[in-house]
Amino acid sequence: MRFAAPLTELALTNLIHAIDAVLPQTQCTRCEYPACHPYAEAVAKQAIPLNRCEPGGEEVITKIAHLLDQAPLPLFHPPRPTQVAFIREEDCIGCARCLPACPVDAILGARRWMHTVITEDCTGCDLCLKSCPVDCIEMVSPPGHWALPDPSLSRQRYHAHLSRQEHRRAKRDHDQDRAQRRAAMIENARAAMQARRNKTQ
Ligand code: SF4
Ligand code: SF4
């Protein structure tokens, strides 16, 4: 049974927080939302059923159902095998395109250097695959000791990833703005010099 009366803003915020807290924080987008928190928000606002988190499986569905006082539903997407990303280092060209693609910063590397996956931090979301221009990232069975990273650590890494991207975006905008202003100043100076030359001729 869904909530009979609309929730207050505070109750809704608490519910979103509680749902987000039980999600695995892979940020994989398989629920068709851009990350776990927006999915939690959509579920709390009743915009989407509670069974769309494939990595969370039945365990997460049961927890969300409990929070919503609702009956659980069968998993919407068929479960995928547990895998982690692996970079064939001998084929890596060091383009660094996979770094921004990984929502939890589980790839180590720098431009023009070989990259590698930190298996313990990898959630198996596979979002890095498409970013690689030479297809040297593949999904493989995790090593025996591997377990899905602690969701609270994945959430922290995701937020750190977002804030670094935001910082880079702001710096790029700032640099572009400065370059445009500089170009405009040079253009104005040229125009002023030309006007002065025209006067003296
Ligand atoms: S872990 Fe679940 S809720 Fe989070 S993005 Fe993936 S499918 Fe969506
Ligand atoms: S390395 Fe790839 S599969 Fe692993 S968490 Fe990052 S994007 Fe996802």
Ligand code: SF4
């Ligand atoms: S995208 Fe592929 S080639 Fe580029 S750094 Fe990452 S793994 Fe290497």
